[in-house]
Amino acid sequence: MTKKPRKPKDITPRFGIGEWYGLNLAQMTPAERQYYAAECLKPKKQRTPQPCPFQARKADAICSKNGGVCSLRQYSYTAHAENGRAVGIPVTGKQGDLRATCPYRFHEALDVFKWVGEKILDDPNPTLVGEVGFLEAGATTDNEGGDDVGRIDMVLVSNKTVDGAPMKWAALEIQAVYFSGNAMKGEFEAFNDTDVDWLIFPAGRRRPDYRSSGPKRLMPQLQIKVPTLRRWGKKMAVVVDRAFFDSIGEMDDVPDISNADIAWFIVRFEEVEGEKRTRIVRDEVRYTTLERSVEGLTGGKPVSLPAFETRITEKVVHPSLNQDDPYADQLKLIEIGDASAAEE
Template identity: 40%
Template sequence: PARFEEGDTLVSWLAEIVGFSPSDTRLAREVPFMQDTSTGRPAGKIDLVVARVADTGLQWYGLEIQAVYFSGRGMQSEYEALQNDVDPYPPFPGAVRRPDWRSSSAKRLMPQLQIKVPTLRRWGSKLAVAVDGPFFESMGGPSSNPSRDLNDGDIIWMVPVLLPKERGGFLLSRGHWEVLTLEESSRKLLAAETVSRNAFEQTLLEKLKPLVRPTE
């Protein structure tokens, strides 16, 4: 989401987490990570790369920002209503929508992590992922004993918060962060477990219908 670009908050936060000083920190956007085997064109990118060029060589960390997708009608009508609204509070939504946590996490984010993280692990780097609070809560929220040791995992999870300003509006601010392995992250993103065989087959029996209907 564009809101996560505010004030380079996430970039400076990640730089501090990995030990980069503000004066040494560099930023690159949409760096090609994969290429098409037939055309050689970029087939996948890392959203942001936070780096430091030092005497010891180039050090860098990827940063992916994951939005939450909605199920329901498009949002264009809501933006049009906001443009014409003069009330101090936003207008009530004109359609029923809900955040689609599963499409946002298990179906979209998890495949990206399973492709990118193993390569970054071989390269001696890590990937940071920024999501909002409700998204992270849908994954189970903070770990019971969260680690902030970069050696403990592959992915730096960053969960910024919006804090109210004195004169109205909100400010993107630092919130929770922790380090998880790819395997731990995948389990949290999946947020589901396989049903028993008996339960599956019971549901199957209830849903089975003849392929050919008997003639009268």
């Protein structure tokens, strides 16, 4: 029997689906929501492939994201006027911004790549080259070396390069946000109810996980790639949405790209009344050094030496505070990797 959404005990705003297979959830018809919900509840191999409207580089691109959730947004709670069941109202203002959870969401109409080309290469129509290896493994006991161990996700090459002149290009990194908390299955089950013809209040509790997305994923990528790019005299463009950038700590800007290592290209997603798709909008460009970017992604300031040593003493004096697993993060990543491999 399909679970029916009821009034939750906690009615503080929750994050739910923002865009689903490219469509704005709030603008979808009940029949569309039920169709996608039913598909997502099928075993993975039995689902009907769904098109991805954002992968502009590929004709007839198919969504490769399990569950097809392109972005999250916050919903507030209200009771249904007739049956009292849980209804979700999209939150307005900055808290209501869409948070992209799929990197392909930023590929819409290739506008981001044109923007980066304009600002860094003075070419609004650069050639896009994906997955270029730039670090090779050395020989070890276990292998002969030479394998790619580091890749630039996307390289933009200017088509304005004059014959005989050095190639003009820039590296580009796109970062969507991961989320932590309850999986989306509860949302799919709720929307699969034929009686539900309204937006449900999110069935699960989840949040955008900027700590995993920024310091744990994006920052190491920049620390590995940017020093080499800097020696080569090349720039790194990083594309994020407004909510992601606002989650980063303060970063000192440099006034001109010539003094920058990284150019942050910040976008937002604009809803158009009556349309089922939101559109990507250019928001702001910020130029920073690698060092200032790392400080911002770290998002914190070191405590004083006395404060740190006090914390050490507390764990020495109270052994119960000293039981944390120092390898918890590494083990969690291993588990995630094993789960991904099992799905494939």
